[in-house]
């Protein structure tokens with residue numbers, strides 16, 4: 578058998594290694610100047626002020642911080658599409674709030690503004706959406722709905738690191754945005770995340786919640802600690818002891834470090850090239866799989882939207898999805914489905930009935946898409962998907 582083609586794969590190489598070596602040689606591997614540089618570069622990439630972004634050790638940590646900053650708690654409802662990542666459901670439920678799941682479009686797996694609106698109540702404190710597959714979806718319309726209804730919007734932009742609507746970055750439409758740089762994403766720091774907070778006061782609290790709730794450089798000082806040394810610098814200016822600190826919340830530690838941030842800065846400089854290749858792969862699948870009986874390719878993003886092409890999904894007729902997935906696996910092509918429907922996970926205690934999400938979850942399959950796929954890999958995936966679909970559909974129809 579040929580080597581297995583992965584569904585996702587990072588692209589880490591000599592430039593990242595050189596950046597790590599440089600951090601090792603600096604003798605400072607903790608959170609410091611390189612983390613500040615990565616935050617500033619990421620803020621530029623988003624088109625926001627660097628004082629409004631805080632790096633974290635994961636997207637999930639950033640989501641937990643977002644829920645704390647919004648004051649989500651018992652009695653509150655937080656709306657999210659049932660096609661969402663469990664870390665988000667946990668961030669809501671861990672604060673004693675109730676996750677309320679909405680339906681999604683059957684073809685895009687993203688919710689419309691109407692899907693969100695259908696489940697808003699007077700107890701809704703916030704809405705958390707993602708951008709399925711990296712396609713922005715109705716983020717602009719949902720942001721407008723949330724503003725009109727006085728509900729906070731958090732964007733889980735883990736899949737949308739380079740996605741935009743009319744030039745504006747996904748993750749910056751709502752009140753907060755969170756990103757993931759874990760091993761399976763496009764921009765990979767091995768593990769890491771980022772939090773954007775629009776409100777300046779909440780933005781200033783975010784780095785403190787990410788670091789034990791500490792206010793460094795002596796009590797009663799406002800710490801917009803973009804850099805590890807800011808407490809020290811402030812303390813020197815104000816002649817207090819730089820090792821003093823105060824506690825403003827009972828928080829854990831969600832910070833990252835200069836080793837991972839140095840990798841992040843290199844990856845960010847390569848992001849355009851990564852996404853361009855993913856776009857090519859998506860177009861090749863669109864063309865190679867167009868018109869295959871029993872199979873539908875995903876809708877293209879509408880005019881004005883750019884996608885990060887984090888996922889490429891196809892949908893099967895005739896109930897053959899699981900069989901095709903197994904056949905492809907046996908032929909060395911790894912596929913998957915994201916995300917198992919959240920309202921079906923018992924721990925969240927939902928009794929929602931969401932028929933379009935159910936239909937989508939029963940027929941959707943994610944094909945390999947990453948920037949390291951060669952043209953030969955793409956051709957092989959196309960040929961095998963065509964072959965397996967025809968074989969399984971033939972058998973399903975004969976039965």
Ligand SMILES: *Cc1c(COP(=O)(O)O)cnc(C)c1O
Nearest residue numbers: 635636637662707735757758759
């Ligand atoms: C990966 C992922 C996350 C979590 O990211 P971590 O950095 O691993 O915590 C959150 N949301 C979505 C949609 C993801 O795919």
